[in-house]
Amino acid sequence: MTDARHFGSYDVSILVDGTYRAPIEHLVHVTREEEAARVARDWGRPTIDVPVNLFLLRGADGPILIDAGAGEAWGPDYGLGRARLAEAGVAPGDVRRVLLTHLHGDHALGLLQGDAPFFPNADVLIPEPEWRFFRDEAARAALPPARRGGFDLATRVLAAYGERARVFAAEDEATPGVKAVPMPGHTPGHSGFQIGEGADALLIVGDALHSAELQPSDPDFGFVYDIEPRLAAASRRTILELSKRANYVVAGGHLDGFMRVEPFGAGWRMSAA
Numbered sequence: 632m633t634d635a636r637h638f639g640s641y642d643v644s645i646l647v648d649g650t651y652r653a654p655i656e657h658l659v660h661v662t663r664e665e666e667a668a669r670v671a672r673d674w675g676r677p678t679i680d681v682p683v684n685l686f687l688l689r690g691a692d693g694p695i696l697i698d699a700g701a702g703e704a705w706g707p708d709y710g711l712g713r714a715r716l717a718e719a720g721v722a723p724g725d726v727r728r729v730l731l732t733h734l735h736g737d738h739a740l741g742l743l744q745g746d747a748p749f750f751p752n753a754d755v756l757i758p759e760p761e762w763r764f765f766r767d768e769a770a771r772a773a774l775p776p777a778r779r780g781g782f783d784l785a786t787r788v789l790a791a792y793g794e795r796a797r798v799f800a801a802e803d804e805a806t807p808g809v810k811a812v813p814m815p816g817h818t819p820g821h822s823g824f825q826i827g828e829g830a831d832a833l834l835i836v837g838d839a840l841h842s843a844e845l846q847p848s849d850p851d852f853g854f855v856y857d858i859e860p861r862l863a864a865a866s867r868r869t870i871l872e873l874s875k876r877a878n879y880v881v882a883g884g885h886l887d888g889f890m891r892v893e894p895f896g897a898g899w900r901m902s903a904a
């Protein structure tokens with residue numbers, strides 16, 4: 632767990648839930664396929680390894696989480712965020728709200744213990760377009776089976792949390808002091824969050840970025856997990872430009888620690904903040 636840093640009205644810590652080893656073949660390039668093949672050839676390792684993060688926000692209103700990790704669903708190498716939470720002195724019953732960036736297993740399965748809610752007193756707040764998409768039967772049928780996990784997750788989260796599973800509107804305050812920032816493409820309703828204002832603000836970018844090494848200099852690099860690859864690339868460009876211009880501190884579902892974005896060549900680069 633990182634040391635807590637203060638943004639807006641919250642102390643924010645990054646909790647590492649595990650390490651995801653993305654097979655190098657899962658790297659794509661949305662405009663020039665040969666670019667992904669070139670990186671795969673030169674990478675020197677079979678995987679691109681990224682942390683799986685969740686975020687603990689502590690403020691006047693009790694502990695809030697952004698994302699929930701994988702829980703027990705992905706085996707013993709994941710779900711470590713639960714131990715980090717316990718070390719921080721936060722019991723599952725203390726958590727008031729869990730805000731989701733999107734409905735993928737490594738971000739949302741940690742909400743569940745079997746079919747029961749792991750956070751028995753929490754409200755679960757989901758981006759409205761994400762909830763709408765992943766509860767749409769026609770949308771499910773249109774996607775290949777390997778991309779349908781979010782639909783089952785929506786059903787299970789609703790069954791476990793009932794009326795406490797609620798939506799927030801794009802660009803609204805998802806909870807006091809935490810503004811939703813739409814970043815569609817990775818999933819249709821994928822949302823980031825801004826905490827605080829100006830150069831003292833933190834922008835949590837969820838899965839809009841998976842690699843601080845490859846994507847800032849060429850945002851057309853993506854991973855097969857992006858449901859709408861070109862829209863995801865466009866969102867990456869918007870976020871990188873915004874973060875550079877506003878000098879935001881940036882963190883993500885799969886980035887290492889707190890970072891900043893600076894211009895580099897025709898694109899950007901990211902380094903530890």
Ligand SMILES: [Zn+2]
Nearest residue numbers: 735817838856
């Ligand atoms: Zn994802």
